[in-house]
Amino acid sequence: MKRWGGALLFACAALIVGGCGKQSPLSPQSPASHDIAVLWWWMLAIAAVVFFGAAGMLLIGWVRRGSPGLPFVGSNERVTMGLVLTFGIAIPVVVLVALFAVANLWLVGPTGAPARGSTSMTIRVIGHQWFWEVRYPGTAITANEIHIPARTRVQVVATTDDVIHSFWVPQLNRKIDMIPGRTNRVLLYADDPGVYRGQCAEFCGLEHAHMAMKVFAQPRKRFQAWLARIGKPAAAPASAQQRRGQRLFLSNACAGCHTIRGTSARGEIGPDLTHVASRTTLAAVTMPNTARSLRRWITDPQHIKPGVKMPALDLSDADFKAIASYLNHLR
Numbered sequence: 001m002k003r004w005g006g007a008l009l010f011a012c013a014a015l016i017v018g019g020c021g022k023q024s025p026l027s028p029q030s031p032a033s034h035d036i037a038v039l040w041w042w043m044l045a046i047a048a049v050v051f052f053g054a055a056g057m058l059l060i061g062w063v064r065r066g067s068p069g070l071p072f073v074g075s076n077e078r079v080t081m082g083l084v085l086t087f088g089i090a091i092p093v094v095v096l097v098a099l100f101a102v103a104n105l106w107l108v109g110p111t112g113a114p115a116r117g118s119t120s121m122t123i124r125v126i127g128h129q130w131f132w133e134v135r136y137p138g139t140a141i142t143a144n145e146i147h148i149p150a151r152t153r154v155q156v157v158a159t160t161d162d163v164i165h166s167f168w169v170p171q172l173n174r175k176i177d178m179i180p181g182r183t184n185r186v187l188l189y190a191d192d193p194g195v196y197r198g199q200c201a202e203f204c205g206l207e208h209a210h211m212a213m214k215v216f217a218q219p220r221k222r223f224q225a226w227l228a229r230i231g232k233p234a235a236a237p238a239s240a241q242q243r244r245g246q247r248l249f250l251s252n253a254c255a256g257c258h259t260i261r262g263t264s265a266r267g268e269i270g271p272d273l274t275h276v277a278s279r280t281t282l283a284a285v286t287m288p289n290t291a292r293s294l295r296r297w298i299t300d301p302q303h304i305k306p307g308v309k310m311p312a313l314d315l316s317d318a319d320f321k322a323i324a325s326y327l328n329h330l331r
């Protein structure tokens with residue numbers, strides 16, 4: 001009994017906490033997610049009527065358990081059968097069919113794949129175990145942090161490089177699955193500038209929970225300045241230590257997995273690191289991107305994100321320090 005009580009308490013706490021943070025579909029920031037939220041509240045209201053109606057009838061049955069027949073109608077068999085057919089079959093069929101029809105007619109337009117030519121920009125988002133690769137028109141490539149202009153219709157073309165993932169930014173639109181061999185599309189639109197958290201919504205392996213992203217909706221001019229900067233090749237190292245870090249990066253396994261545009265590093269297994277220092281987080285929003293956490297991450301990634309494809313390299317502390325110093329310079 002105690003154990004069940006504890007489990008119930010935990011489930012309630014999880015539900016309550018689950019609504020916290022900037023990731024709730026119930027604080028919509030786009031027309032599509034607004035429609036989803038309205039539908040959700042309607043469904044909750046109808047479900048509440050059904051639930052409390054059924055609970056009320058159970059309660060009446062329990063209170064009157066000693067007396068024969070029903071209140072008001074007594075034991076007339078035709079009437080009781082009529083009640084069973086009405087409440088047990090007719091009302092559920094009408095309510096479910098109506099909800100299904102309204103939900104589909106209502107949401108197909110705003111949350112479906114955007115019509116051809118109805119968007120001003122297209123970005124490609126590719127799911128990987130366990131990060132998001134983001135490709136912009138032109139040369140800009142980044143990971144896990146998606147910048148879009150606010151109040152602009154952006155088309156996301158979603159694919160996967162390995163298993164099934166699901167791209168979901170709850171405040172901006174519905175989920176869209178990333179399925180091997182398929183291309184799916186979804187609209188990304190933000191009413192206002194801001195940062196909107198997203199999360200992989202399909203179990204994709206050990207680190208599924210650490211496959212988050214952030215969408216930065218920016219005023220158009222700031223977005224364009226960002227895009228121009230991210231499209232440029234990486235900065236050249238500026239100090240002796242950074243030069244040493246770059247040499248180490250290019251001569252070790254790092255370069256086989258990561259690309260740093262403007263250098264000989266052209267790996268495509270891990271995220272593009274050309275402007276890694278300009279990101280606010282590391283390891284798919286697992287930790288803030290500070291000098292200290294970057295060093296911790298490259299020194300022992302398996303400790304922070306067990307199962308991640310990035311191996312721990314056998315280098316000295318000084319070597320890791322030099323590599324971190326070089327990466328920190330890539331703004």
Ligand code: CUA
Pocket residue numbers: 127128130164165166200201202203204205208209211
């Ligand atoms: Cu990717 Cu779950």
